[in-house]
Amino acid sequence: MTNARILVVDDEPQIRRVMRTTLVARGYMVSTARSGEEALEKVRDERFDLVLLDMNMPGIGGMEACRILRSQSDIPIVILSIRNAEKEKVEALDAGADDYVTKPFSMPELLARIRAALRRAPLASSGTPEVLNLGQTVINFVARRVTVNGTEVRLTPKEFDLLRYLASNPDEVIPHAKLLQAVWGPDYGDEVEYLRVFINQLRKKIEPDPSHPAHLLTEPWVGYRFSPSKKGSGTV
Amino acid sequence: MRKSFLPQPVKVVRILGALGIVGGITFFYYRIFIVNNVTVALSFLLAVLAISTRWGLLEGLVASLASMLCLDYFFIPPIGSITIADPQNWVALAAFVVTAVIVNHLSASARKQGLESTHRQREMERLYTLSRNLLLLEVRGPLAQEITNSIAQVFELPGLAFYDRTSDRVHRAGPHDIPVDAGKLRDAAMQGTVFHDTATKTTIIPISLGGQPIGSLGIQGSQVSETALHAIANLTAITLERAHAQDVATRAEAARQSEELKSTMLDALAHEFKTPLTPIKAAVTSMLSDSDLSPTHQELLRIVDEETDRLNSMLTDAIQMSRIEAGRLQLHRSPQSLRKIFQAQLARLGESLEGRKVTLEVPEKLPRVSVDPEFTGIVIWQLLTNALRYTPPGSPLTLRASAEETEVIVSVEDCGPGISEQEQRKVFEKFYRGKEQRDRIPGSGMGLTIAREIVRAHHGRIWVESQPGKGARFSFSVPRALRESLL
Numbered sequence: 176m177t178n179a180r181i182l183v184v185d186d187e188p189q190i191r192r193v194m195r196t197t198l199v200a201r202g203y204m205v206s207t208a209r210s211g212e213e214a215l216e217k218v219r220d221e222r223f224d225l226v227l228l229d230m231n232m233p234g235i236g237g238m239e240a241c242r243i244l245r246s247q248s249d250i251p252i253v254i255l256s257i258r259n260a261e262k263e264k265v266e267a268l269d270a271g272a273d274d275y276v277t278k279p280f281s282m283p284e285l286l287a288r289i290r291a292a293l294r295r296a297p298l299a300s301s302g303t304p305e306v307l308n309l310g311q312t313v314i315n316f317v318a319r320r321v322t323v324n325g326t327e328v329r330l331t332p333k334e335f336d337l338l339r340y341l342a343s344n345p346d347e348v349i350p351h352a353k354l355l356q357a358v359w360g361p362d363y364g365d366e367v368e369y370l371r372v373f374i375n376q377l378r379k380k381i382e383p384d385p386s387h388p389a390h391l392l393t394e395p396w397v398g399y400r401f402s403p404s405k406k407g408s409g410t411v
Numbered sequence: 412m413r414k415s416f417l418p419q420p421v422k423v424v425r426i427l428g429a430l431g432i433v434g435g436i437t438f439f440y441y442r443i444f445i446v447n448n449v450t451v452a453l454s455f456l457l458a459v460l461a462i463s464t465r466w467g468l469l470e471g472l473v474a475s476l477a478s479m480l481c482l483d484y485f486f487i488p489p490i491g492s493i494t495i496a497d498p499q500n501w502v503a504l505a506a507f508v509v510t511a512v513i514v515n516h517l518s519a520s521a522r523k524q525g526l527e528s529t530h531r532q533r534e535m536e537r538l539y540t541l542s543r544n545l546l547l548l549e550v551r552g553p554l555a556q557e558i559t560n561s562i563a564q565v566f567e568l569p570g571l572a573f574y575d576r577t578s579d580r581v582h583r584a585g586p587h588d589i590p591v592d593a594g595k596l597r598d599a600a601m602q603g604t605v606f607h608d609t610a611t612k613t614t615i616i617p618i619s620l621g622g623q624p625i626g627s628l629g630i631q632g633s634q635v636s637e638t639a640l641h642a643i644a645n646l647t648a649i650t651l652e653r654a655h656a657q658d659v660a661t662r663a664e665a666a667r668q669s670e671e672l673k674s675t676m677l678d679a680l681a682h683e684f685k686t687p688l689t690p691i692k693a694a695v696t697s698m699l700s701d702s703d704l705s706p707t708h709q710e711l712l713r714i715v716d717e718e719t720d721r722l723n724s725m726l727t728d729a730i731q732m733s734r735i736e737a738g739r740l741q742l743h744r745s746p747q748s749l750r751k752i753f754q755a756q757l758a759r760l761g762e763s764l765e766g767r768k769v770t771l772e773v774p775e776k777l778p779r780v781s782v783d784p785e786f787t788g789i790v791i792w793q794l795l796t797n798a799l800r801y802t803p804p805g806s807p808l809t810l811r812a813s814a815e816e817t818e819v820i821v822s823v824e825d826c827g828p829g830i831s832e833q834e835q836r837k838v839f840e841k842f843y844r845g846k847e848q849r850d851r852i853p854g855s856g857m858g859l860t861i862a863r864e865i866v867r868a869h870h871g872r873i874w875v876e877s878q879p880g881k882g883a884r885f886s887f888s889v890p891r892a893l894r895e896s897l898l
């Protein structure tokens with residue numbers, strides 16, 4: 176998906192420069208912002224396909240900008256940060272980021288991450304039903320829409336792809352690495368914390384009782400399993 | 412005790428007073444008011460009683476002797492001589508003398524006891540005041556001098572000297588300069604014996620705590636009892652010890668804070684350096700992925716790329732070190748599969764393995780371990796990069812794990828030049844770099860220290876076995892996860 180519009184948010188001018196040069200050379204359309212505030216303003220006025228967001232910036236900072244951005248839109252967000260502790264990664268994913276890249280990064284790696292974030296899993300294959308009715312929750316895979324008790328809930332593209340992959344393999348235990356590769360891309364596999372955060376967010380959105388999930392089930396140490404049974408929805 | 416301390420003129424005046432009273436009674440009964448001898452003797456007895464109660468034993472004795480002589484001379488016939496005619500009068504006089512002496516003695520000792528108990532009470536009050544004063548003393552500042560002042564003031568001592576062994580100084584207080592020199596005080600402190608000097612009326616008492624001599628006190632005047640002296644010495648010792656303990660605590664706190672500041676600064680600095688590395692790395696890797704480059708340019712850019720990585724890895728080491736040193740190493744332990752951690756680290760090393768053969772020797776049923784996966788990954792990564800760095804390119808490595816009863820032993824084995832026995836002891840030390848390799852092979856000298864600190868935080872052990880020329884094996888232990896049933 177070249178021609179995609181990318182917003183690069185970083186307070187370091189040299190980083191903005193190198194990103195603009197490289198990404199433009201790869202056929203992306205690039206816009207830059209120097210702060211979280213400026214980024215929020217730009218996103219309001221223009222349409223972007225992806226935001227590359229620096230974590231450590233003066234002002235509201237990357238984490239808060241990510242949170243606000245996510246509350247307003249489902250645009251893919253890739254966080255760029257110097258810190259690589261797991262705690263910070265999880266915090267960023269919790270704030271709604273789709274991916275987390277540690278600085279300094281190699282350009283091919285970042286480009287792969289950008290492609291993964293822009294990638295939508297191909298439209299429903301033959302094995303997937305068009306609409307899945309779980310009782311209170313109804314998932315329309317063609318329209319990419321989810322309703323709970325008749326109200327539409329917004330899923331980010333990655334959340335939706337994750338749900339769809341799990342739902343198209345009902346009652347099958349899917350290992351972490353396989354799930355990561357199917358949804359994020361072939362370069363992934365070790366980022367178990369991504370799944371933990373995303374599954375949690377999905378549970379909050381579609382499960383009648385997120386702390387006692389009926390559909391998105393954890394298989395300890397192995398992976399996740401989707402249960403389409405409506406049993407959970409009737410008993411509250 | 413207090414008696415002997417009274418100035419002599421007072422005593423003389425009192426004795427003269429006692430004689431005067433006896434003389435007065437004699438004059439009264441002899442010249443003015445003639446009564447029978449029994450009344451006179453009783454009057455004398457009353458006088459002796461009064462004098463000895465009021466003034467003490469010596470004055471009472473003088474009064475009783477004088478009374479006896481007066482009674483004999485002026486009232487017992489033959490009057491005007493100290494001879495006694497009637498044997499009956501002998502008995503009377505003897506009875507008088509015995510009674511006078513006993514009365515005198517009893518009243519004097521009662522007085523003495525009374526005096527002593529008031530004295531004791533006063534001393535107790537003073538000790539209490541002193542202990543309160545010493546407790547309230549500010550530990551900072553000239554503590555030894557303040558203690559000295561406080562003792563001299565509370566006990567109203569004419570002169571006091573306190574020898575503080577820590578500073579080897581003598582502190583003095585009181586209106587008089589006590590005539591003892593530092594040498595004497597020092598000797599008393601070191602020998603732990605009490606010195607009395609009757610000529611100058613000074614007492615030197617050692618101060619010790621837990622058998623350790625910490626000083627001595629020289630006191631002039633003897634109105635302080637031995638018991639009180641020991642109590643003062645103990646109070647002083649406790650006060651000094653308290654100050655010392657607080658001092659140590661303050662210093663430890665200061666050292667901790669300074670260490671924390673250093674770590675925080677190191678952390679901030681390392682992050683600052685990573686900021687310019689980011690565009691360099693991005694730019695150079697971007698250029699390297701361009702297929703039109705000439706081999707020369709490609710090689711040159713690869714050098715830039717590799718050196719950027721090297722700088723980055725040194726900064727990462729510095730950041731990890733600072734986190735460990737600031738005591739901010741917070742482990743989030745959970746049951747983990749070592750195999751997964753191994754694979755993740757090998758994947759992370761990727762190209763830097765340079766096609767080396769890494770054998771993974773992990774038993775099929777390796778129990779899970781209770782570790783922080785992130786930090787355990789760092790240990791394995793550090794051991795692997797260490798092995799990669801110090802062994803010839805292309806030589807194989809073995810990454811092994813084996814289960815023991817309560818722990819799992821992980822080891823990284825190489826076929827490099829090995830490590831001499833002396834160096835084996837030093838390799839885990841901070842900034843230590845192998846003698847042979849120091850100038851040839853890049854490294855921060857922190858990697859193995861980081862590994863050691865992380866293993867220690869997990870309550871594990873880390874060690875190296877090696878023979879020069881026969882490779883090296885670095886091993887560490889991690890505890891097994893308890894709840895196997897969960898898996």
